[in-house]
Amino acid sequence: MSALLEVSNLKVAYGKILAVKGISLTVAKGEIVTLIGSNGAGKSTTLRTISGLLHPKAGEITFKGEKISGREGHEIVAKGICQSPEGRRIFPRMTVAENLDLGAFLRNDKAAIAEDQENVLVLFPRLRERLYQRAGTLSGGEQQMLAVGRAMMGRPELLLLDEPSMGLAPVLVELIFDTISKIREMGTTILLVEQNALAALDVADRAYVLESGLITMSGDAKELLRNDEVAKAYLGG
Amino acid sequence: MATAISTAKSGKVHSISRSEARRRVAERIAAVLFSTLGAIWLGANLIKSPAQFFQAAIGGLSNGALYALIALGYTIVYGIIELINFAHGDLFMLGGVFSAYFISVWFGQTKSSPKAWLIFVVCLFLVMAFTASINVAIERFAYRRLRRAPKLAPLITAVGMSFILQFVGLTWNGSGPKNWNSVLPGGAIDISGVKIYYVTLILFAVTIPLLLLLTFIVSKTRQGKAMRATAQDQDAARLMGIDVNRTISFTFAIGGALAGAAGLLYVETIGTTSYNLGYQLGLIAFTSAVLGGIGNLSGAVLGAVLIGLIQGLNDGLPIGLGQQWSQTVVFSILIMLMVFKPAGILGKQVIEKV
Numbered sequence: 001m002s003a004l005l006e007v008s009n010l011k012v013a014y015g016k017i018l019a020v021k022g023i024s025l026t027v028a029k030g031e032i033v034t035l036i037g038s039n040g041a042g043k044s045t046t047l048r049t050i051s052g053l054l055h056p057k058a059g060e061i062t063f064k065g066e067k068i069s070g071r072e073g074h075e076i077v078a079k080g081i082c083q084s085p086e087g088r089r090i091f092p093r094m095t096v097a098e099n100l101d102l103g104a105f106l107r108n109d110k111a112a113i114a115e116d117q118e119n120v121l122v123l124f125p126r127l128r129e130r131l132y133q134r135a136g137t138l139s140g141g142e143q144q145m146l147a148v149g150r151a152m153m154g155r156p157e158l159l160l161l162d163e164p165s166m167g168l169a170p171v172l173v174e175l176i177f178d179t180i181s182k183i184r185e186m187g188t189t190i191l192l193v194e195q196n197a198l199a200a201l202d203v204a205d206r207a208y209v210l211e212s213g214l215i216t217m218s219g220d221a222k223e224l225l226r227n228d229e230v231a232k233a234y235l236g237g
Numbered sequence: 238m239a240t241a242i243s244t245a246k247s248g249k250v251h252s253i254s255r256s257e258a259r260r261r262v263a264e265r266i267a268a269v270l271f272s273t274l275g276a277i278w279l280g281a282n283l284i285k286s287p288a289q290f291f292q293a294a295i296g297g298l299s300n301g302a303l304y305a306l307i308a309l310g311y312t313i314v315y316g317i318i319e320l321i322n323f324a325h326g327d328l329f330m331l332g333g334v335f336s337a338y339f340i341s342v343w344f345g346q347t348k349s350s351p352k353a354w355l356i357f358v359v360c361l362f363l364v365m366a367f368t369a370s371i372n373v374a375i376e377r378f379a380y381r382r383l384r385r386a387p388k389l390a391p392l393i394t395a396v397g398m399s400f401i402l403q404f405v406g407l408t409w410n411g412s413g414p415k416n417w418n419s420v421l422p423g424g425a426i427d428i429s430g431v432k433i434y435y436v437t438l439i440l441f442a443v444t445i446p447l448l449l450l451l452t453f454i455v456s457k458t459r460q461g462k463a464m465r466a467t468a469q470d471q472d473a474a475r476l477m478g479i480d481v482n483r484t485i486s487f488t489f490a491i492g493g494a495l496a497g498a499a500g501l502l503y504v505e506t507i508g509t510t511s512y513n514l515g516y517q518l519g520l521i522a523f524t525s526a527v528l529g530g531i532g533n534l535s536g537a538v539l540g541a542v543l544i545g546l547i548q549g550l551n552d553g554l555p556i557g558l559g560q561q562w563s564q565t566v567v568f569s570i571l572i573m574l575m576v577f578k579p580a581g582i583l584g585k586q587v588i589e590k591v
């Protein structure tokens with residue numbers, strides 16, 4: 001299997017405390033892979049390390065066969081990995097349009113950028129209505145849409161989504177997961193971190209279960225949906 | 238139970254809005270009182286001796302222009318990494334010493350001549366490059382590794398940096414102040430008794446384009462976009478592909494360059510250098526930045542011009558407290574403003590949902 005992203009024996013620490021204790025995972029081109037697990041399992045740490053915001057203590061990350069672990073965040077974006085981070089992290093004092101524009105910071109193809117902005121606004125019509133409003137004044141759900149849209153503006157080959165459904169009303173959760181399928185249809189590979197394990201497993205091809213910094217289970221997403229242990233721990237019985 | 242919660246809630250909301258309203262009223266009364274007093278003072282002076290009034294105002298504006306160049310360096314660095322760069326005033330001092338030596342010692346120019354003007358222009362570019370490089374180096378070697386440390390660590394380091402730069406100034410310039418001749422044309426335009434010196438015009442001719450250039454860089458260029466994003470959220474900026482370290486270096490370079498320009502202009506208009514010059518002017522420039530709302534570029538310029546004007550008018554007007562009170566007046570106004578409007582004149586308390 002030719003993996004787009006390959007994480008092997010990754011260890012990440014905050015100070016002396018290991019948060020990720022040696023995990024390996026792969027994401028193939030065109031897949032949606034989800035990483036589920038309870039609070040503090042190390043999901044966000046893993047994504048932040050892939051994006052170069054944290055540097056691994058041990059192990060290696062390769063993207064398209066090239067080692068990217070140890071590189072800086074901006075270099076990794078240039079390689080084609082964008083992230084919609086946990087907690088949205090939009091730029092509050094800039095308008096929605098400026099936020100989207102920053103998502104395309106490394107691109108020069110004006111026409112294609114305009115096209116991508118149009119795609120984002122078709123997916124999230126709410127953002128179109130608020131294009132010139134300051135992002136800090138958007139509702140939580142709208143900010144989440146902006147964070148996902150902003151990451152799409154980088155036209156990444158691999159999109160990392162950290163809890164895109166967090167704090168959203170059920171209708172919006174559905175919209176976000178629909179959008180995730182659509183983004184994949186546009187040709188983007190996705191690594192999805194979610195608390196909402198049911199919806200995540202439903203939309204994903206494959207899944208990894210992370211517990212206290214270690215991967216305890218992995219496999220076909222639909223099989224995991226039927227797995228008793230997964231059901232007990234993450235699907236509420 | 239439900240009613241208890243709702244009354245408790247509404248009671249709280251009520252009291253907050255009432256104290257908030259009271260604060261707003263106090264703020265407005267203070268503002269009206271201040272501006273009335275100021276207007277009466279200015280009006281009386283204007284009627285008594287209009288020429289002296291305009292002369293003092295021009296003097297005040299040229300002070301303000303110098304303060305603005307320095308204040309901007311404090312404010313953009315604060316804006317991007319929330320550090321009060323105590324060494325910034327001393328950087329201005331080194332810019333002044335460099336300029337004085339460059340023009341008068343290394344190139345031996347001590348009076349106005351076309352050749353000296355050319356050297357002045359060359360010096361402007363060189364001193365800006367000089368202080369920009371020092372500022373970038375300071376950030377690279379002293380502040381960068383402390384970026385994730387508690388706020389107090391970089392602050393103390395900045396104080397230390399200030400001492401180091403002062404020591405360089407002391408070694409270079411000597412322990413006492415030195416006087417230098419200006420190489421700029423000495424004449425003045427006389428408009429019905431109000432003298433506008435050529436040096437003042439040159440001061441504006443250098444400062445205003447620099448301010449416009451800065452505004453353009455921050456609001457219109459890619460680097461400016463990167464600066465604004467980095468100022469709001471460094472990790473999010475990284476996720477956009479922004480090289481945060483480079484952006485911060487660039488910001489220090491701009492702040493340093495402006496301080497260098499201010500140093501040259503100070504030497505050519507006021508004509509003295511001394512190792513502790515950065516402390517005095519740095520404090521006033523920092524006050525300007527705070528008065529305008531620290532982190533806000535237009536605020537720094539506005540604060541600087543206000544302080545310059547207040548000083549100039551108080552120094553030069555027939556009815557006034559006199560020069561020895563200028564500093565006191567400036568800082569009293571600062572304290573009053575901080576009480577009523579802690580974020581500064583243009584600094585807004587931003588409502589952010591996070």
Ligand SMILES: Nc1ncnc2c1ncn2[C@@H]1O[C@H](COP(=O)(O)OP(=O)(O)OP(=O)(O)O)[C@@H](O)[C@H]1O
Pocket residue numbers: 014019037038039040041042043044045046086195
């Ligand atoms: N900045 C930090 N400094 C110290 N420890 C941290 C830091 N960030 C996370 N941790 C610790 O690392 C562990 C993993 O955190 P992480 O954020 O990766 O979890 P997560 O799986 O994303 O959880 P959640 O579902 O709650 O978002 C936790 O024990 C957490 O306390």
Ligand SMILES: [Mg+2]
Pocket residue numbers: 043044045086
């Ligand atoms: Mg998390």
